[in-house]
Every structure is written in C-alpha cells, then in structure tokens.
Amino acid sequence: MTEPAELWRAAPTELRPDEDPYARFLEEVAKVSGTSARCTSAELVEEILGQISYPPTQQIALTADLGDARPVIGRALIDAGHDVYDYERIADDRETVRHLDVTVTGCLAAVAATGSIVTGGSAGRGGALVAPTHICVVEARRVVAGLADLMRLAPRLGAGSMIALQSGPSRTADIEKTLIIGVHGPKRVHVVLLDGVVTTP
Template sequence: MAESSREAILTRIRQGLAQPAPLPPRPDFAAPVHPPLTNPDAVVAFAESFQRVGGEFYYCESPAHLAEQLTAFQKRRQVGAPYVWEPELQALLQAAGVAFLADETRFVEQADLGLTSCEALVARTGSILVAAATASGRRLSIYPDQHLVVARPSQVVAEIGDALRVVQARYGKQMPSMISLTSGPSRTADIEKTLVLGAHGPRRLVLFLLEEDEVSTPAS
C-alpha cells in the first residue's frame, strides 16, 4: 500500500513536470498603476477621500463665507485666533475681517491653531501636500494642536505623483528643505492598539476650500 501511494505521488509529479505551468502574461508597464477615481470630479473625489481619512472639510463660496465658516469653527471648538504667517493669507483674512496672530508671541504656549496654505491636494488619498518654502515654515503645520488649511479647487490633482510634479515645476532646482504629505490628523495605535490622535502632530486637520475668484490663489 505504501509503495503504491509512493508511486502514485511520483507519477503525479512526473506528469506535472512534463506539462509546466504557462508563464504569466507580460505586464503592461505603460498602463496606469491605479484605477480611475471613483468620482470623475477630482474636487469631489478629494473631499470624499479627505473626510474618509479623518479630515474636516468646509467649502467656502467667497472670502466672506470663509470668514463665517472659520468663525463658526472657532466657536464650536472653543479656540482663539489662528497663527497665520503667510502674507497672502494674512491679506485674505484681513480683507474678510478674520482676526489672526501674525507674529510668534507666545506661540509655544498657546498654539491651538495654525493656518497655512498648501502646495496641492491629492484626490486619490485625500492628502494635503505642504512645503517649508512658505512663511509658515516647518512649524506651523506641525506644532499647533490643530492645523487649518486654506486651498483652492485648482490645487486638486489626481495622484501623489501629480502633486510632486506641481512642487517640482514651482521650485525647479531650488526645492524646499521639507515636503510633507499629510493624510488626516496625526494618530498612532502603538500602545495596546488604542487609537490616539495628536501623537506626533496636530490632532485635527481642517481644510477650507475657497472657491476661485478674481483673487489669486495664496502662494505656497
């Protein structure tokens, strides 16, 4: 019995070796890595992805609407004026009647909110790409408890690669010293698999998408 079982196994092996498996089809290296976005409108796709990773999204029709949305956000969260260091954003908020902190007075002690621009918004992952080349530097998007971003619909791109090409086209050989791709609030579950927000950066990421108008997009 044992010998017949052995012979049966060897017979199957010989038959298998006599008919090797066909080679897999040659991959199409020119084909897109990702399937098309679930929503053909990249802005809507970004909003869906951004909220899916834990971001708070607010659409603003005008600077006045931005002021309303930002003021309402501050009241809900019971926080004060944001730190804003980029001149273009300062001018935008000042024209809209929004109070902000323009210097670094007591920044370390009371940096509840930091408001910055960004380089691009990635629809695929809901990520925000910021760089250290702006007046916000490295700190304003990382140190405050909550990171607020003002962006325009024209800054939405489909993929991360597209966002990196935007940065490359803007800065050329003078690339920023830091580029950060942020997908939702800072979080970790390293300790006993308990999710903790704000472990390594802001615990809340908020985007105010300001509709295009005659005012140019804040420089990044």
Template sequence: MADTSRDIILRRIREALQKPAEQPARPDFSAALHPRPVSEEDLAIDFAKNFVRVGGLFYYCESEEHFYDQLFAYKKEKELERLFVWEPELKKLLHDGNIVFQGDETEFLAHADAGLTSCEALVARTGSILVSGASSSGRRLSIYPDQHLVLARTSQVVPDIGDALKLVQQKYGPDRIPSMISLTTGPSRTADIEKTLVLGAHGPRSIVLFLLDDAPAATT
C-alpha cells in the same frame, strides 16, 4: 557505471549555473499606478470624500465672504483663543474679513491652539494635503499646533501624488525644491501602544480644510 543521485544533482546544478538567471519583467514606470483614473470633473468631490474618510474636517467655501463666516463660526465653536497665521497673503485675507488672529510667534510654544496655513496641492485619490517648508508658515505651523487649519483653492486639487509633486516642481523649479515636503493624510495618529488609537501623537489632533472655490463663473 550509472550516475548516482548525487551525480545527477550536481550536474543539474552545474547546468543551471551556466545559464543566466531569468530576470523579472522590466517595470513600466510610465504606467498608471492605480487602475481606475480619477475623473477630472469630480476631483473636488473625490478629494472631499476621501479627506473626510481619513478623519479630516471639510468646509466648502463658495466665496471669500463664505470663508470668513465659516472660519469665524469654527473659531467660536472650538473656542480658539489664538489662531496663528504667518503667511502675508493669509494675514491680509483675514484682516479684510475682520478675523482675529496671531500674526507673530508671541507665546506660540505655550499657546499654539491652532495654525492656519496654505498648501501646495490637494490629492483627490487619497484625500491628502501636500505642504512644504517654503512658505512663511515654515516647518512648524502645520505640525506643532493642536489643530491645523488649511485654506486651499479648488484649482489646487490634482488626481494623484505624482501630479502634486509635479506642481511643486513647476512652481519652484527642479533645482529649488523645498527642503521639506509633507503629505498629510488625516490627523496625526498612532496605535503602537496596546493597539489603542491615540490622536495627536506626532502632530495635530485635527486637520481642517477650507476649500475656496476659485473656478471661473460659468457664462450663459
């Protein structure tokens, strides 16, 4: 008696179940995520381009004096009455440059115009800033004020996110990773309501980076 169509289907099902299912190829986690590597020589340039592309405001500072001039001009242009700065190193730097700032939390919630913080790293690939809660700025100063100002050095620019996380691990050790690590890519934004873009929905409406060149001077 010839097999019916039903018998053929059932036999094929039984045969298939007796064979182990084909498994997808094992991913190579050591392979580069992006096919095009970022040039080590152009890290700062790549970062600046991508940072501006995602809506950041970028200032290149040749020296600390240049940083003072640009920060003073920015404060005047934006009419910032209160610039909150909580990190001792930044306080000393601004004090040396005669830049007025708010060094404590007095009226922070009511008048958080802007906050100046440091960062852990800058990611050239995406134009992102990596901050953590381990500094004296804590979790709030990079999120609550209307404007987030960041002072970073060219030595902090790395190619990709993985490189930035390695810097954090090297700095704090594998057992003392900060409890908060945030990757900021451009100003806070959302278009959830009627596809209308709104800035500052979940954080600062603007992010400003002052990149201080700390590369050793070339010798001739």
C-alpha cells in the same frame, strides 16, 4: 521606469479617469478623520470664524501662504476676540509657538486620491503642525489627482526646503493597536475647499 499614465489601475493613490477630484478629495479627508467644508471666496472668512469658538480667546497663527486672504482673515479673528499672529514673526519664539491653539494655513497643492494637503517650507515647516487645531484653505485649482501628479509638479511648487504631505490629524496605534487621534501633530484638521482663489472678497 514607471508608466504614470496607467498607474491608476494599480495604485489607489491615483484617480480613475472618470472620477470627480473634488468629491474624492473631500471623501478621503473624511476617511482619514479630517473634517471639511466647501465654500466660495466670499464665504471663506465666515467659514473660518465658525470653526474657532469664542470664548475663550484663542492663540492663532496664520501663515503667509494664505496670500491676500491673510489680512482679511486676521482682522476678522481679532474682531472676534482672538489673539492673532503672523507665523513667520513668532516662529522663533518657542513660548508663543508652544501655546498656539489654532493655525490657519494655505497650501501649495492637495492630493484628491489620498485626501492630503501639501504645504511647503517656504511658508514654514511648523505652521501646519504645532497647534492642536489646523485649518487649511485649499483653492480648488490646487487640487491634483494623485501622487504621480504631485511628484511631477513637486519641483515647481515653490515649496523651499520641505514638501510636507499631511492626511488628516496625527495618529498612533502603538498601545495595543488602539487608534488614538492627536499625538504630536494636530488633533483636528479642518479642510476648507475654496471654489475660487484666495483674494480679498
């Protein structure tokens, strides 16, 4: 029914053919009140450490979609004085989940035209959601142009029972249309666009 090839003319949720997906992605992240950085695999750990202040000790969960980078990031955060958990080990422990300060996740995809990161139920529904700060590592190869590309890829993402698009921090304008950032989801979303793949440096 739809002609995805030409959809970009009609929908701002697609990229124009000449647009740089990475530049547009970071631009859109900023428009939805997210922050971002762009770095190489070698700089990744340093970038994440720099986003999480110490003291005090923060409660941090890491999800499995960080792949090979997870143990490296985890070790560095522990060395910096934080308490670090693998999300799948604490997911059923409501008290620990309730008191998380930061989650660091990977993602299955990211949508350039909307500044969205896409996580899956396979790595946990709550990982990107439950803490006030969410740091998401986006490998450059995972960035797709727009919603049409994402929907085409959706069945092959390995997302499990949920495909979750998230564009910036949570928000509400229910009270007299005043925009408030940070309701039930994170108040702060930091996107790290990785030029390279997440592997041990």
